[in-house]
Amino acid sequence: MLQPSCSYAVAKKSPPPNPDDDVIEVTGVTLDRTEITLAVSATERLTATVLPENASDPSLEWASSDESVARVDETGLVTAVAEGSAVITVTAGEMTDECTVTVSHKVAVVTLDASALSSYPADAIPSVTELTVSGTLDDAAWQALTKFTNLQKLTIAESTGAVPEYMFYNADEGVSLLPALKEFSAPEITEIGRYAFQKSAALTAIDLPKVARIGKRAFDNCGALTEISLPGLEYAGPYAFQNCDALVKADCPMLSQTDSSVFMDCGALTEVSMPELKEMGYATFYHCTALESVSLPKLEKEHGFGFAICNLLKSADLPELKETGTSSFTDCPVLTDLNTPQLTAIPDYMFNNCYALKSNPAPDAEKVGYRAFYNCTSLETAMLPAADTIAENAFDKCAALRSVDLSSVKYLKEEAFYDCSSLESVTMPELDGIAPSVFTNCTSLRRVEMPKVKTIGNGAFVSCEALEEIVMPEVETIGAMVFQKCSSLKEFVAPALKSIDTRCFDKCTSLKKVEMPLVTEIKTYMFYMCSGLESVDLPLVTSIGNWAFKDCSALTSLNAPEVRTLGANVFNNCSSMTEFSFPYLDTMKASTFKNCTSLRTLKLGAEGEISFSSSSFSGTDTSLCELWLNGSGATFAGISPEAPNECFGVVWKSVNAYDPAQ
Structure with a gap:
């Protein structure tokens, strides 16, 4: 082994100066590795932790004792140059830490029986980068594996059962126990335990053909993992692949159920194949910002936020979906093609901020939830012939909405069509009450026919500037400001009306005729500035x-x-x-x-x-x-x-x- 020289090459990374007046000194700096073994041309990144976290100047200086053996850049990336040994030193303030780098032309590839893992010579362990384990692993054998900290490839050739939970993850320190591991193969393993590979940042490939279950956070934060093919997987636990930033493809042909947030924040995911998936947990594909299309032909139930904030999602084919939770597609701004013909309810926030959606993809829905289509600015039609309930703000700010079929609606709640500036005509033959501000600022609304309506809430039609005709023969109670600023309304006849609140026709400048034969009190500002009003009975x-x-x-x-x-x-x-x-x-x-x-x-x-x-x-x-x-x-x-x-x-x-x- 070559001895390190005394000359150092220094790389420095300095953050902006701390603006605080009080200087907080660095009390310590620690590297995540004390020694590593690399093949020539290989790279490995060292991570330094500075204490305290709020130190005034946490800048780092990296140095190599011999750049002819190993170089280090300002980010801590070590590059093996030639056979030998060098010491990498990191300095923060007056504190330092070191890692010994051994560079070898030969990479140790070892095959061991599981029973021999515990007795493998300690001085030979650092050189082992590829390891194949035969036989059945017991608890001691699994634990012995964690000593091989320079492993880049690990194959569990024959052992069955499960990879134990927390196997390669130190939960106390929040770090991987095999930080260099790039490939993992276990052809006979059937289950991956909780947290088993969490934060295995170097892991790029897994071969697990018989794995049927993956536990909670098993591959969470495996940032280098690019593709998974799990032909036997049936269940994936919560956060199983969360924050796998490089994951592009997920092929799980037998997967039938996912728990919550399985692929949450997988920002590179573009291809999903899960033909047997029937139940999808909460936020399964939440914030998968590269996902453009998805087809899940057998999916029946989704628990909410499933595709929320999928910024590039354009199409989703879900022909068997019958039940979904809140916000399933919220903030999918380019979603245009969605097939969900079996849905009988549209929950709260379902399509909130889906700016490109043009029509309702669930025509048989019986209920439309709070803000279900809020700010769907391209939505042109909403055919809901079976719906009996439209919740608050359901279509609020749907500026392009022109046509709605609400022939069965009985409950229309506050601000349901607020700011639907293109809506021209509304017929609701079964509706018996209109909540406050339902049609406020529907500036293109010309005709309203609601033959069974008995009550109208405050401000229901405020600023409906184009409204000319109202058919409500059974209305008995009208709240305040209901028709305020309806500047095109010419006539109002309400033979059953008994009570009407203040400012109801305020600034209805085209109103000419009013008949309210049963009303006993006209309240303040009722016809204020109705400059065209000619006759009142x-x-x-x-x-x-x-x-x-x-x-x-x-x-x-x-x-x-x-x-x-x-x-x-x-x-x-x-x-x-x-x-x-x-x-x-x-x-x-x-x-x-x-x-x-x-x-x-x-x-x-x-x-x-x-x-x-x-x-x-x-x-x-x-x-x-x-x-x-x-x-x-x-x-x-x-x-x-x-x-x-x-x-x-x-x-x-x-x-x-x-x-x-x-």
Whole structure:
């Protein structure tokens, strides 16, 4: 063996300076290997751990005692140059650690019986890079294998049963016990135990033809593994191949069940063959960002997040899939072709942010979950003839959605079609209630037909700018702001309506006619700024709230014979109204008839004293208007023989008596 020379070649890797004022000194640096054996031209990466983790300057300096034997770069990658020995030193601050590198032209290839593993000479172990073990391995033999730390290829030729759990993984330190292992073959082994090969970062190939079960995290973080062919595998445990960053192909022809997250974060995976897979665990292919297509012809059940964040997934053929969990395809932005004809429910977040999806792939679904199609901006049709429930935000922000078949829907929940700006027509013959904000900002919606609807929640049709026709003959209760800013709505007839909340028709500038024969109260801002409103029929209304008809500049006809109370600014700027008749009105508030510039006749038939504000008629020229009051002995504040045409603090063209009953 050659002795290391005293000259060192140094490679340095320096991170940006720590911005903190307080300097935290390095207290230690440790290499993951103390000695390695390499063949000429082979490479091996050393990993250094600096303590404490938050040291102000954790930069590393790497040095080789003899670059003619072995070189090291700034990342710790050692390259064998020629036969001999060299010492690799890493320095962090004032702390150092070393690894002896032995370079040999000859690689030791050894075949041993399992019984001889424990007694193999210790000084010969470092040179063994390929090992074939015959016979049956007992616990002691398996444990003896972990001494062969330079193994690159390991074959378990005859032993059956299982590779024990944690076999080649030190859980306490979180490192592989065979860090150089590249190939593993075990033709008779039938099971791989939990954590057996976790963090075997050099492992590139496995040959396990009879393995039927793989335990939890067995190959987790095997970052160099590129392909798996497991012809006998039937079950894969949780996280079995998670974070296998280089894995491109997974061929498992007999696999029938995966547990959760089996291939999670396998960012290079492009080819999957699992023709017998029937049940897929939670997040099985989660964040497989290179996967473009998948066909699982026998898959019946998926537990959720199965293909979530598969950024390149374009197609999935799942003809037998009957049940799935939440978020199965969430954030698959290029998904266009999906075959799931057996699905009877679309769970929460199923297609959330699937921007390229154009049609519903589950036409027989009976339920559509929360945000199931949220932000599917290319979705054009949603044929759901069997659906009875559409959950909150199910189609929220589906800006291209034009056509929906919801003929069986009975439960339509909040914001279900919020921001569906291309939706033009909706028919829901079985629906009996509309939740709040269901169609808010559906700016292309022109016609709504819901013959059985009895209740409409707050803001259900806010800003449906194109809405012209509403067919809801049985509606009884309407919430606040339901039709606010429906600027194309021309007529509203609701023969069964009994209760309607505030601002319902606020800024419906095209509304001309309203008939609500059973409503008894008009609340605040009801028809605020309905500048096209001409005729309103309110035969049972007894109270009209503040600002209810403000700026209804085209209003010429109002039938409200039962009104007792008018709030402030009710008819402010109703500049086309020539006559008001209120047989029972006894209360007027501030600016009730303000700026009614065309008013010529006002009939007030109450028998008692009428309460008013000093500004009830501000901006209205009452000298052009005839005031008619009940002639049956009623008294009115402010009338005196000396000023017979003065009443309510203003002067009228005339003050006359009339009989409201005639």
